[in-house]
Amino acid sequence: MRAELWIPGPTEVREDILAAMAEPMIGHRSAEMRELIHALDPHLEALFGASAPSHRVAVHSCTATGLMEMALRATGRRVLCLVNGAFSKRFATIAEALGKEVVRIESAAGARPDLAAARQRLSNEAFDAVTVCLSETSTGVAVSPAEISLALGERGSAMLLVDAVTYLGAAPINASTNGLDFVLAGTQKALALPPGLGLYAVSAAMLSGAAAARDRGFFLDLIRITEAHADGRPPMTPTISLHRALLRQLEDISTGEVELGLTDEDPADLGGLDGWQRRYRRHARMRDMTGGFLAARGLAPLGGGPASPSVTCAAVGGRDVPALLRGMLDRGFQLASGYGDLRDSTIRIGHMGDHGLGALAGLLAALGAELDAD
Numbered sequence: 001m002r003a004e005l006w007i008p009g010p011t012e013v014r015e016d017i018l019a020a021m022a023e024p025m026i027g028h029r030s031a032e033m034r035e036l037i038h039a040l041d042p043h044l045e046a047l048f049g050a051s052a053p054s055h056r057v058a059v060h061s062c063t064a065t066g067l068m069e070m071a072l073r074a075t076g077r078r079v080l081c082l083v084n085g086a087f088s089k090r091f092a093t094i095a096e097a098l099g100k101e102v103v104r105i106e107s108a109a110g111a112r113p114d115l116a117a118a119r120q121r122l123s124n125e126a127f128d129a130v131t132v133c134l135s136e137t138s139t140g141v142a143v144s145p146a147e148i149s150l151a152l153g154e155r156g157s158a159m160l161l162v163d164a165v166t167y168l169g170a171a172p173i174n175a176s177t178n179g180l181d182f183v184l185a186g187t188q189k190a191l192a193l194p195p196g197l198g199l200y201a202v203s204a205a206m207l208s209g210a211a212a213a214r215d216r217g218f219f220l221d222l223i224r225i226t227e228a229h230a231d232g233r234p235p236m237t238p239t240i241s242l243h244r245a246l247l248r249q250l251e252d253i254s255t256g257e258v259e260l261g262l263t264d265e266d267p268a269d270l271g272g273l274d275g276w277q278r279r280y281r282r283h284a285r286m287r288d289m290t291g292g293f294l295a296a297r298g299l300a301p302l303g304g305g306p307a308s309p310s311v312t313c314a315a316v317g318g319r320d321v322p323a324l325l326r327g328m329l330d331r332g333f334q335l336a337s338g339y340g341d342l343r344d345s346t347i348r349i350g351h352m353g354d355h356g357l358g359a360l361a362g363l364l365a366a367l368g369a370e371l372d373a374d
């Protein structure tokens with residue numbers, strides 16, 4: 001039996017999306033490819049809450065890590081990094097690898113990013129960029145774009161670079177109204193697609209400032225890739241199948257149809273909501289269902305507050321984590337252990353993408369039975 005993926009990404013991909021990926025290739029310089037790329041934009045604008053004139057959206061044939069590097073290459077030398085887990089730390093590591101002067105504001109794993117300390121630092125010193133992660137996949141701790149915007153609104157000329165890898169598609173971003181300069185994500189999380197395509201929104205201020213950045217490189221040159229996307233002519237052979245899958249999924253989500261099959265709510269109650277609002281609502285409910293299940297067993301999610309809209313990490317009260325995960329595999333569900341130092345004491349559940357509420361109820365029932373059997 002193949003165990004269903006409930007790890008914090010990649011997640012399950014629907015059959016008809018997989019089928020869209022199996023269609024024959026087209027020339028990447030063809031009119032068809034240009035149409036495909038242009039057709040993505042209105043959906044990406046809705047997804048990021050970002051549109052002209054303040055922002056542009058684009059895709060690039062690389063994973064999210066490539067976009068982290070792209071953003072840092074396009075900004076200046078001094079970078080303030082809010083680090084509260086393995087993925088927010090990656091931003092700092094990449095900045096150091098690029099030879100930047102990096103100041104880290106560290107919080108313990110499982111804590112929220114220290115926005116107050118960052119605000120303080122930004123009011124005293126000049127930085128070229130600030131990095132922050134909306135949903136720290138290693139701990140399930142989230143911070144909303146609005147909170148970040150409020151705390152870091154006054155940051156001089158520092159560009160605000162935001163990792164939304166396990167947030168985009170699960171909760172609203174509103175990049176334009178929140179004044180986020182660069183928001184990045186991949187495809188394999190709440191959008192329920194295979195990995196391999198990076199998605200981003202970039203502010204006009206960041207794009208114009210990037211002209212002065214000397215080490216933008218070629219493959220990760222923010223200006224080159226953003227312009228090429230606008231033309232529908234990527235400078236390298238793009239991941240054509242993934243572009244197709246992305247368009248298919250964005251179209252399916254935006255009609256609201258996908259959600260009807262994934263929720264237990266009466267369609268009449270969802271009538272006033274567009275496809276994205278329905279998706280965000282289901283993700284919030286999945287987070288709350290998971291949190292409620294854990295709380296009822298005295299196993300609170302890390303972070304103390306509501307968990308990420310797509311990942312919950314919970315201490316399992318001294319249970320043998322590998323044995324618990326093996327038991328869940330036997331029951332048909334693949335969960336993840338904690339990350340790094342949390343590996344032996346926590347599990348992570350990826351309640352994201354196209355997993356429905358009924359399916360989550362099944363997973364939690366199996367987890368309950370496994371915990372009881374232990």
Ligand SMILES: Cc1ncc(COP(=O)(O)O)c(C=O)c1O
Nearest residue numbers: 063064065087137163165166186
């Ligand atoms: C929060 C976060 N940032 C960045 C990444 C890196 O993404 P990728 O492995 O697609 O490059 C991940 C991957 O899980 C992530 O969860």
